[in-house]
Amino acid sequence: MADVNHLDWPFLEERHRDLARSLDAWAAQHVPQVHGKDVDAQCRALVKSLGAGGWLRHAVGGGHGAAAAIDTRAICLIRETLARHSGLADFVFAMQGLGSGAISLQGTSAQRAHYLPRVARGEAIAAFALSEPDAGSDVAAMQCAARIEDGHAILDGEKTWISNGGIADFYVVFARTGEAPGARGISAFIVDAGTPGLEIAERIEVIAPHPLARLRFTGCRVPLSQRIGEPGEGFKVAMRTLDVFRTSVAAAALGFARRAFDEALQRATTRRMFNQALADFQLTQAKLAQMATTIDSAALLVYRAAWQRDQGRNVTREAAMAKLSATEGAQQVIDAAVQIFGGLGVVSGQPVEMLYRDIRALRIYEGASEVQQLIIARELLRDTKGATP
Numbered sequence: 448m449a450d451v452n453h454l455d456w457p458f459l460e461e462r463h464r465d466l467a468r469s470l471d472a473w474a475a476q477h478v479p480q481v482h483g484k485d486v487d488a489q490c491r492a493l494v495k496s497l498g499a500g501g502w503l504r505h506a507v508g509g510g511h512g513a514a515a516a517i518d519t520r521a522i523c524l525i526r527e528t529l530a531r532h533s534g535l536a537d538f539v540f541a542m543q544g545l546g547s548g549a550i551s552l553q554g555t556s557a558q559r560a561h562y563l564p565r566v567a568r569g570e571a572i573a574a575f576a577l578s579e580p581d582a583g584s585d586v587a588a589m590q591c592a593a594r595i596e597d598g599h600a601i602l603d604g605e606k607t608w609i610s611n612g613g614i615a616d617f618y619v620v621f622a623r624t625g626e627a628p629g630a631r632g633i634s635a636f637i638v639d640a641g642t643p644g645l646e647i648a649e650r651i652e653v654i655a656p657h658p659l660a661r662l663r664f665t666g667c668r669v670p671l672s673q674r675i676g677e678p679g680e681g682f683k684v685a686m687r688t689l690d691v692f693r694t695s696v697a698a699a700a701l702g703f704a705r706r707a708f709d710e711a712l713q714r715a716t717t718r719r720m721f722n723q724a725l726a727d728f729q730l731t732q733a734k735l736a737q738m739a740t741t742i743d744s745a746a747l748l749v750y751r752a753a754w755q756r757d758q759g760r761n762v763t764r765e766a767a768m769a770k771l772s773a774t775e776g777a778q779q780v781i782d783a784a785v786q787i788f789g790g791l792g793v794v795s796g797q798p799v800e801m802l803y804r805d806i807r808a809l810r811i812y813e814g815a816s817e818v819q820q821l822i823i824a825r826e827l828l829r830d831t832k833g834a835t836p
């Protein structure tokens with residue numbers, strides 16, 4: 448929205464307001480809204496530029512330290528702002544955080560010292576390899592396995608939908624180590640790109656282009672010093688990482704929705720038809736009113752969840768509400784913007800057309816909307832059961 452007066456909300460502090468305003472000014476100069484042909488090169492350039500600008504250090508927390516140092520409100524404001532400028536810039540920032548999040552949260556001091564400063568400076572590209580062809584929403588069904596031998600983990604299996612796959616310098620990989628059945632028998636490992644036995648089996652093209660790949664591990668040996676957290680604790684590591692970044696997916700959706708609204712408002716007030724502006728019709732006004740209300744509701748849920756997490760409180764329910772509401776709402780807002788643009792709205796390269804493609808995957812990854820609904824319901828029912836005499 449033209450006036451970002453949500454920055455005055457009490458969830459945020461002065462440093463957050465300064466951060467959002469200075470990033471907005473920086474992005475206007477340094478971040479083009481493009482989906483170009485060579486997406487790998489664009490991502491590499493964006494990583495460097497966001498690193499040099501000092502923005503990526505927020506993705507790994509102040510001083511490259513532990514999770515407590517990750518400022519959720521800062522991450523959300525950065526994603527919201529970048530998403531208003533460019534889906535690809537938001538993607539790059541988010542993946543540096545998600546890909547290194549497990550190391551920030553539970554890495555050894557040696558792992559943190561080796562990886563995090565380079566991620567923060569934009570000198571190393573990170574990736575998070577959890578999903579498999581037969582283990583997406585049901586991630587505990589994963590089959591990629593790691594057997595332990597001579598101080599090494601030997602990985603065999605596949606991962607798919609891995610963002611930054613093909614350009615990452617390292618992958619945080621979750622594999623079954625068998626300490627217990629299901630979710631309790633999984634461990635996390637850092638696998639450097641170029642490790643023998645790790646190959647990019649397939650590059651996957653998606654509607655909002657970004658580097659994405661299926662990875663294959665064949666007898667891929669990594670020293671046990673590359674394990675993150677305790678053996679068998681990998682699922683918890685993955686969930687803790689997602690817990691930090693889930694609210695930020697909602698913030699990115701919010702940024703997309705705000706950009707779509709700005710574009711729609713501009714178009715509706717300048718497009719003449721039937722001797723008046725499109726915005727003079729009540730049907731258009733109803734659309735704009737609904738869009739603005741959807742955006743504000745999502746923003747309230749996003750910054751409530753981010754603020755609550757920064758207070759050190761559990762946000763499972765609040766983060767799920769924020770993600771569900773912001774991603775589903777943004778899809779509606781962007782669709783309405785395309786409608787307001789008429790034929791122009793579906794022309795390749797138009798901002799609203801790009802936003803229409805940018806938003807779609809956010810309703811699927813890091814827990815599809817249905818998964819968020821189940822999480823919210825589970826939390827509600829647990830609270831209700833707890834209250835029953």
Ligand SMILES: Cc1cc2nc3c(=O)[nH]c(=O)nc-3n(C[C@H](O)[C@H](O)[C@H](O)COP(=O)(O)OP(=O)(O)OC[C@H]3O[C@@H](n4cnc5c(N)ncnc54)[C@H](O)[C@@H]3O)c2cc1C
Pocket residue numbers: 575576577578580582583584585607608609610611653659808811812813814815816817818821
């Ligand atoms: C662009 C993109 C980038 C991604 N990046 C990464 C990445 O970097 N790293 C990574 O590990 N993974 C990544 N993923 C994978 C993503 O997390 C999975 O796609 C997601 O978890 C869904 O898994 P799936 O695709 O196998 O769908 P499925 O698990 O087959 O689910 C299909 C659909 O079923 C529905 N559904 C799911 N659960 C339920 C339920 N309990 N009840 C009713 N309906 C349900 C939902 O509508 C869901 O969309 C990415 C995906 C995309 C599209």
